[in-house]
Amino acid sequence: MTDQDEVLLGVRDLRTEFRRDDGDALVAVDGVTFDVRPGQALAIVGESGSGKSVTVRSVLRVLPKTARVTSGEARFRGRDLLGLSEKEMRRLRGREIGMVFQSAMDAMNPTLTLERQLTEHLLWHGICTKADAKKRAVRALGDVGIPDPEKRIRTYPFQLSGGMRQRAMIAMAMVTEPALLIADEPTTAVDVTVQRQILDLLAGLKDQGTGIIMITHDLGVARYFCDDAVVMYAGRVVERAPTRELLDTPSHPYTVGLIGSSVEVGGRGLPLAPVPGSPPDLTQRPEGCSFHPRCSLAERPRCHTEQEIVTIGPGRQAACWKVAVHA
Numbered sequence: 001m002t003d004q005d006e007v008l009l010g011v012r013d014l015r016t017e018f019r020r021d022d023g024d025a026l027v028a029v030d031g032v033t034f035d036v037r038p039g040q041a042l043a044i045v046g047e048s049g050s051g052k053s054v055t056v057r058s059v060l061r062v063l064p065k066t067a068r069v070t071s072g073e074a075r076f077r078g079r080d081l082l083g084l085s086e087k088e089m090r091r092l093r094g095r096e097i098g099m100v101f102q103s104a105m106d107a108m109n110p111t112l113t114l115e116r117q118l119t120e121h122l123l124w125h126g127i128c129t130k131a132d133a134k135k136r137a138v139r140a141l142g143d144v145g146i147p148d149p150e151k152r153i154r155t156y157p158f159q160l161s162g163g164m165r166q167r168a169m170i171a172m173a174m175v176t177e178p179a180l181l182i183a184d185e186p187t188t189a190v191d192v193t194v195q196r197q198i199l200d201l202l203a204g205l206k207d208q209g210t211g212i213i214m215i216t217h218d219l220g221v222a223r224y225f226c227d228d229a230v231v232m233y234a235g236r237v238v239e240r241a242p243t244r245e246l247l248d249t250p251s252h253p254y255t256v257g258l259i260g261s262s263v264e265v266g267g268r269g270l271p272l273a274p275v276p277g278s279p280p281d282l283t284q285r286p287e288g289c290s291f292h293p294r295c296s297l298a299e300r301p302r303c304h305t306e307q308e309i310v311t312i313g314p315g316r317q318a319a320c321w322k323v324a325v326h327a
């Protein structure tokens, strides 16, 4: 089997724009490329507004009306998701691609019991018969560690604690046995103990061969859970590497700053403190490297005119020509 055969999701040169009222286009995602393989987790890290969510929303085709993907490819199991009909995408989302978000309250329907939500989800996707749906739903809740699932299945999301709700959302995402799971800050709103339990649950999925994309602010979570990482800045990937290498020996000046400003205590990263300065207004992106106005190493004219991708090693690239000079 070649490397290429093993790619579950291959995103290439993805570009997504928002149309603004003043007519200007805001390029939120600009040329993003990454691969996710079965049984592997990819972290997408970066400051707020760097384009992490818009990237995965573009892949899932759940963008606000004002946004559109203007170019690129998102090949999932051989099919380009960006070329599928909306009907085909509806079949795929929630079935072959599961989704877990920061807040289960936003992702689940507060007016339906867990039983209704889980069984309707299974039946809509044609996973099993009505007779089997409840059994599978109870099993899914048990699998994510919800005690007494036969009883709990009759509750509404708001009747559960935050941690239990998050588990129920993961049960929803897992019940169809998706090949790919996209998790957008799944542990941000829960305490450390629940965070660990949720990561262990997701690790179980990974062991079964599920590919995972994890958006996270928490470098400790990325280190603990993710095989590879991409760092985004102003809509672009500025560095990609196996996670441990990226965190131990970062290359791009932005990654260095990001890690330098994050304190990892006992393997858990605190939320990232911002690198001095602020990201650019995406309607007026600086020429060349978008990070140059904040970069202490920036040199004229090269950093102001070009952004070069440098390959540092296997699976490692950084969007900074100075990396090659210092390597």
Ligand SMILES: Nc1ncnc2c1ncn2[C@@H]1O[C@H](COP(=O)(O)OP(=O)(O)OP(=O)(O)O)[C@@H](O)[C@H]1O
Binding pocket: 018, 026, 028, 046, 047, 048, 049, 050, 051, 052, 053, 054, 055, 064, 066, 282
């Ligand atoms: N609904 C929207 N309308 C207009 N622009 C938007 C909208 N949503 C996002 N954007 C633009 O896209 C950029 C990327 O947003 P995105 O939500 O992907 O960032 P993020 O990295 O996920 O941030 P966070 O960590 O805060 O969730 C933002 O900086 C903003 O300029």
